[in-house]
Amino acid sequence: MMFISLLLVISSCKENASKPLSETEILHQNQQQLTEVIIYDVFTPPVASRIYSYSSLASFEALRFMQPKSTSITAKLNGFKKMPEPEKGKKYNYTLAATKAFFTVVHKVVFSIDSLKNYEDRVFNQFKSSLDEETYNRSLAFGDSIGKIVLARAATDNYKQTRGMSKFLGSNEFGKWRPTPPDYFDGVEAHWGKMKPFVLDSAELQNRPMPIIPEFSSSPGSEYFKNVKEVYDIQNNLSEEQKTIAIYWDDNPFVVEHRGHTSYANKKITPGGHWMGITAIACRKTNADAFKTAKAYALTAVAMYDGFICCWSMKYKLNTIRPVTVINEHLNPQWQSLLQTPPFPEYPSGHSTITRAAATVLTNVFGDNFHFQDTSDLKYIGMKRDFKSFVQAADEASISRVYGGIHYRFSVDDGAKDGKIVGESVLKRVSN
Numbered sequence: 296m297m298f299i300s301l302l303l304v305i306s307s308c309k310e311n312a313s314k315p316l317s318e319t320e321i322l323h324q325n326q327q328q329l330t331e332v333i334i335y336d337v338f339t340p341p342v343a344s345r346i347y348s349y350s351s352l353a354s355f356e357a358l359r360f361m362q363p364k365s366t367s368i369t370a371k372l373n374g375f376k377k378m379p380e381p382e383k384g385k386k387y388n389y390t391l392a393a394t395k396a397f398f399t400v401v402h403k404v405v406f407s408i409d410s411l412k413n414y415e416d417r418v419f420n421q422f423k424s425s426l427d428e429e430t431y432n433r434s435l436a437f438g439d440s441i442g443k444i445v446l447a448r449a450a451t452d453n454y455k456q457t458r459g460m461s462k463f464l465g466s467n468e469f470g471k472w473r474p475t476p477p478d479y480f481d482g483v484e485a486h487w488g489k490m491k492p493f494v495l496d497s498a499e500l501q502n503r504p505m506p507i508i509p510e511f512s513s514s515p516g517s518e519y520f521k522n523v524k525e526v527y528d529i530q531n532n533l534s535e536e537q538k539t540i541a542i543y544w545d546d547n548p549f550v551v552e553h554r555g556h557t558s559y560a561n562k563k564i565t566p567g568g569h570w571m572g573i574t575a576i577a578c579r580k581t582n583a584d585a586f587k588t589a590k591a592y593a594l595t596a597v598a599m600y601d602g603f604i605c606c607w608s609m610k611y612k613l614n615t616i617r618p619v620t621v622i623n624e625h626l627n628p629q630w631q632s633l634l635q636t637p638p639f640p641e642y643p644s645g646h647s648t649i650t651r652a653a654a655t656v657l658t659n660v661f662g663d664n665f666h667f668q669d670t671s672d673l674k675y676i677g678m679k680r681d682f683k684s685f686v687q688a689a690d691e692a693s694i695s696r697v698y699g700g701i702h703y704r705f706s707v708d709d710g711a712k713d714g715k716i717v718g719e720s721v722l723k724r725v726s727n
Contacts, residue, residue, distance in 0.1 A: 315421050318390040318585040322354065323575050325397050326592060328414050329405075330568045334675075336406045337548055340645065341487045341603040343565040345454065348493070348596035350400045353445040355593040357438045358393035362586050368593055371724050372493040375448045379440045386430045390585055391422045392438035399442025404449070457486040463611065463639075470511025471614045472640040476623070476631070480638035488608025492601045494724045498608035500716050506609070508642060508705055511616065513625050520625075522703040526618045527626055530633060530700040537698040538633065543678050544569075544646065544695035545634050564675050566646055566692075567599045570653040572671025573688065577661045587660075594656045594721060602652035602717045606645050606710065615642035618700060632700030644702045647693035647710030648717070654689035655718025661685075689714070 316324060329350060333343050352369055356378050359365040369375035381387050398415060402408050423431055463482030465473030474480060488498040495501075509519035529537075546566040564572070574595045578588045618641070622630045637645075658665070663684055670679045682688040693711050696702035 315425075316418070319578070319583065319588050321390055321394060321418060322358075322585055322588050322592070323578070324414070324418070325354065325394055326351075326571055326575060328411055329397075329401055330564065330571065332401075332405050332407050332410060333568060334548065334562050334564060335410065337562060338405075338565070339483050340546075340548065340565045340567060340649075341484045341490075341607060343548070344567040344596065344600045344603050344649070345449075345452075345490075346401070346404045347567055347571055348593075348600040349404060349445050349449050350397050351589070351592040351596040353396035353400045353438075353442045354393040355589040356445070357396040357441045358389045358585060358589045360387070360392075361389045365586065368590070368597075368725055369445070369448075371727065372597070374451060374491060374493075376444050378444055379437065381437060382433075385433060387437060388422060388426055388430060388434045391419075391426070391431070391434040392441070393585075393589060394418060394422075395435050395438030396442040396445070397438075399439050400445050400449075403446055452491040453489050457484075457489055460486045460489075466614060470616050472616050473620065474638060475617050475619050475636040477635075478638075482611070482639045483637070484607055484639070485611055488604060488611060490604050492604050493597050494721050495601050495605060495717070498604050500605050500713060503713060503716055506613075506643070506709055508613070508615070508709075513621070520621075522705060523618055523621045523626070526697060526700055526703060527622050527630070529697060530630075533633065533698060539678075540691055540695045541633050541699035542676070543672065543680060544692040545699065546646070546672075547635060547637060564672055566649055567596070567603075569671050570595060570599060570650060573653070573667070573669055573685070574657060576667050576669065576671065577657060577665065577685075580667060581661060591657070591660050594660065594725065595653050598652040598656045598718045598721045599649045601721065602649040602714055603645065605713060605717060606643055606648040607639075609643055609713075610640040610645075613642050614640045615706070617641045618703060634696075634699030634701050636701045641702060642706045642709070643713060644693065644696050644707040644710035646696050647689075647702075647707040648714040650689040650692040651686075651711045651714025652718040652721070653714075654685035655715050656721060657685040659718075659722050 333346060338346065356367060356369055360381055367378055369378060463485030465482065467473065509522060512519045514520055546564055546569050548563055548565045571592065574591050578591055617636050619632050619636050665685060666683050668679060668681050669688065673679050693707040696707050697704055
C-alpha cells in the first residue's frame with residue numbers, strides 16, 4: 296500500500312510538472328509532502344503533531360503579511376520570540392516566504408529530507424521563473440529567518456530531553472497497564488506530558504476536575520467490569536458498519552501484521568495527518584484563500600499538539616489497563632481486539648481528545664453543519680466517508696475506538712470532553 300501511494304504521488308507530480316501551482320495549492324502540496332514523509336519515517340502520533348504544528352506555524356507567520364492588518368499567532372502562544380517583519384517599501388512574495396519557512400522547519404524535524412528534494416526544486420523554480428532576482432532572494436531570506444525562530448522555540452520544548460528519558464515497561468500492580476499482545480511493546484512516548492504546550496499553562500487542564508473513573512475491579516457486578524463486558528460484547532457482535540468505522544479511523548502509523556510465522560509492518564497515516572487532511576478538504580471546498588488556508592492548518596495543528604500533551608500526561612499518570620488484558624485474564628484468553636491495541640495506557644482516548652480539539656477549531660473557522668466527504672485516507676486504505684459536520688466526524692472517530700475493542704466508553708467520552716476544552720482554549724487565546 297505504501298509503495299502504491301508513493302508511486303501515485305510521483306506519477307501525479309510528473310503529469311503536472313509543467314502546470315504551475317496556485318498560491319493556495321502550494322500550501323496544500325507542502326502539507327501533503329510532509330504527510331508522506333511522516334508516514335515514511337514512521338513518527339509516533341504525538342511526534343507527528345509536533346512536526347505539523349511547528350511547520351504550519353512557520354508557514355502562517357511568513358504568509359500573514361499578505362494581509363497587512365493580520366496578527367501573529369505565535370505572539371499569543373507560549374515561548375516564542377518576536378517574529379521578524381518585512382522591510383517597508385520592499386517587495387516580497389509571501390507564499391514563497393511561507394514555503395521556505397515551512398521547509399526550513401521540516402528539514403530539522405524529519406529524517407527523510409532527500410525525498411522532498413524534487414518537490415522543493417519544482418516549487419522554488421516556479422517562483423524563480425516568475426520573480427525578479429531581488430524579490431526571490433529577499434522572500435527566501437525572510438522565510439528562512441522565520442523558520443529559524445520557530446526552530447528556536449522547538450529547541451526549548453523538552454523534546455530532546457524526553458528522547459533520553461527512561462522507558463515505560465508497565466506495571467504488574469492490580470488494574471494498571473502492562474504491554475499488550477501480540478507484540479508487547481513498551482509504552483510509547485511515556486514522557487510526552489513533560490512537553491511544553493503552546494496554549495495550556497501546563498499539561499494539566501486547568502478547568503477540568505480530576506477524572507472520576509470506575510475503580511478497577513474484576514468482579515462481574517462492578518461498574519468497572521460492566522465497561523469491560525460492554526467492550527467484549529460490542530466486539531463480539533459488530534455490525535459491518537461498526538467494523539467499517541473502526542477500521543476507517545484506526546490511523547495507527549505502524550501496525551505489525553502477523554501471518555503464521557511471518558510478521559510485517561503496515562505504514563499508515565497518523566490521527567493528526569488525517570485531520571490535517573480534513574483541513575485541506577474544508578479549505579478546498581470553500582475556496583479558501585492562501586491566508587485562511589495557512590491559518591486553518593496552523594490552528595488545527597496547535598490544537599492537536601496541546602491535545603496530545605494533556606492526554607498523554609493523564610494516560611501515564613493514571614496508567615489504566617487496556618480491555619484486551621482484562622478480557623484475556625477474566626473472560627476469554629483467546630480474545631483479540633479488532634484493531635491492534637496501541638502500546639500505551641488506556642485512559643483517556645487519544646483519538647477522542649485530538650479529534651475533538653481539531654473539530655472544535657475547524658468548526659470555528661468553517662462553521663457548524665459543514666458537510667464534507669473525507670477522502671484523507673483514500674489512497675492509504677481505499678476508504679472515504681461523508682459527514683455533516685466536523686463534530687460528527689470527531690464523534691465517529693471517538694466511538695470507533697470502542698468498536699475496535701481498544702477503549703472503554705468512559706475513556707472516549709472523557710477524551711472528547713478534554714479535546715473540546717483544548718480546542719476552545721486555543722480559540723480563546725488566539726482571538727485575544
